[in-house]
Amino acid sequence: MTHTVRDANAMTTLGKRECSSNEEDSELRRGPWTLEEDTLLTHYIARHGEGRWNLLAKCAGLKRTGKSCRLRWLNYLKPDIKRGNLTPQEQLLILELHSKWGNRWSKIAQHIPGRTDNEIKNYWRTRVQKQARQLNIESNSKRFLDAVRCFWTPRLLQKMEQDSSTASTSNPVIDSKLHPYPALLQNSTLPSMPSSTCPQPSKQICDSSYSNDNSSSTTGSSIVNFDSISSFHPQIFFEQPRSHIPLGHSIHNAAIQSESYYVESSAGYDTECFNLAPMSTMDTHGTSQSDWQLAENNWISDDMADYLWNSMDDIWQFRGLPDMH
DNA sequence: AACCGAATCAACCGCGTTGTT
DNA sequence: TAACAACGCGGTTGATTCGGT
Known part of the structure; x- marks a missing residue:
């Protein structure tokens, strides 16, 4: 599944490519999370805890920003998240x-x-x-x-x-x-x-x-x-x-x-x-x-x-x- | 069945705040 | 204390789903 990258993001990515020698930056994934990514993140946090999201993203082998990992965890994967309609x-x-x-x-x-x-x-x-x-x-x-x-x-x-x-x-x-x-x-x-x-x-x-x-x-x-x-x-x-x-x-x-x-x-x-x-x-x-x-x-x-x-x-x-x- | 507009919500961004060196 | 990184918040976007025609 592809995700449309907005102009601003494209600019950001371009900037990163220009300013950073880190090739991995250009491989950062965006858009909806896959089951595999969810599993990686969940297992990593189960073993090491949450926090230090940028490091976590790297160590967990996720091609995501720390920010994205944090958001995914807090809004979706965290065990105590309730789903369904609000009462x-x-x-x-x-x-x-x-x-x-x-x-x-x-x-x-x-x-x-x-x-x-x-x-x-x-x-x-x-x-x-x-x-x-x-x-x-x-x-x-x-x-x-x-x-x-x-x-x-x-x-x-x-x-x-x-x-x-x-x-x-x-x-x-x-x-x-x-x-x-x-x-x-x-x-x-x-x-x-x-x-x-x-x-x-x-x-x-x-x-x-x-x-x-x-x-x-x-x-x-x-x-x-x-x-x-x-x-x-x-x-x-x-x-x-x-x-x-x-x-x-x-x-x-x-x-x-x-x-x-x-x-x-x-x-x-x-x-x-x-x-x-x-x-x-x-x-x-x-x-x-x-x-x-x-x-x-x-x-x-x-x-x-x-x-x-x-x-x-x-x-x-x-x-x-x-x-x- | 196909199309289309509206609704939903996950994910992203910018920016301010806080922590660290 | 300045510089930088990380974090967290609120606003926004856009892919997907839903419902009507």
């Missing part, structure tokens, strides 16, 4: 962490075990940004965050709940025994369509004392420390029972109103927690509460709401999963 929990976490850190893919990936920065970056660009584009919304805008908060986050939470109600005990999603709303889990119904008033944020959130800055951890909830999040397999559940959460349309707000989530390790990590409230309330652009209320009056149109709701399965890869209707 709703992971998607939720990406949304949340991105709202906090922006395009700090590596930093985000550190908190999603088994997922690489490249994978998360691709996910964001192909799924999230695509939808933002189709809606003519800036993917980093407040408006988009609002859409995420009011449409997608509740749906993801609902999906997680759905998973938890059907999952075997080996499935590390929501532990229904810990869920304060077993009835909600069993009886919740997917709203057929969000009402036009649905996206209005709860007053509880608007009135909350969450700060708008990115300092995190100093939110209305005392249990949160984003910076303390370390590797985990997330299990997310509501922090406290609410006295009443109506079913149907109100599940949007019900999910939003649930300010805090525990993240519990299923692999022996420290139990930690994080707060989705920043995503529910935080404005990464420093918008004031009055701005938010202004936005409330200028919310997503019914058409857009229709679109958002109907397209969520595509966006978050729910297609093929059991329908809750």
Whole structure:
């Protein structure tokens, strides 16, 4: 299989040929890795460990740059890499962490075990940004965050709940025994369509004392420390029972109103927690509460709401999963 | 069945940071 | 402290796959 070498690369290679007497430089392989190369790299790292990638590439007999070897190992060959679609929990976490850190893919990936920065970056660009584009919304805008908060986050939470109600005990999603709303889990119904008033944020959130800055951890909830999040397999559940959460349309707000989530390790990590409230309330652009209320009056149109709701399965890869209707 | 455009994701690049001599 | 090498990150590209016609 051949790989088209871009002009810039051709220039680089030419430069190397001119500047280097090392004939091997011109034999460097590019493009997709072969099984043989993967095997060589894996076996070498198994015996000698990773690091010093340029040396490693030579010693392992790979006609690749050290950079290429490193990338292949970290993004594909490393044993703890997870394959397959992102779970709703992971998607939720990406949304949340991105709202906090922006395009700090590596930093985000550190908190999603088994997922690489490249994978998360691709996910964001192909799924999230695509939808933002189709809606003519800036993917980093407040408006988009609002859409995420009011449409997608509740749906993801609902999906997680759905998973938890059907999952075997080996499935590390929501532990229904810990869920304060077993009835909600069993009886919740997917709203057929969000009402036009649905996206209005709860007053509880608007009135909350969450700060708008990115300092995190100093939110209305005392249990949160984003910076303390370390590797985990997330299990997310509501922090406290609410006295009443109506079913149907109100599940949007019900999910939003649930300010805090525990993240519990299923692999022996420290139990930690994080707060989705920043995503529910935080404005990464420093918008004031009055701005938010202004936005409330200028919310997503019914058409857009229709679109958002109907397209969520595509966006978050729910297609093929059991329908809750 | 063939074509074509869109979507996906592995792999690459440039550049800033960190470590070493 | 300067020079160089190695590393790591984020942005981008392009080959492959998918889905529609």
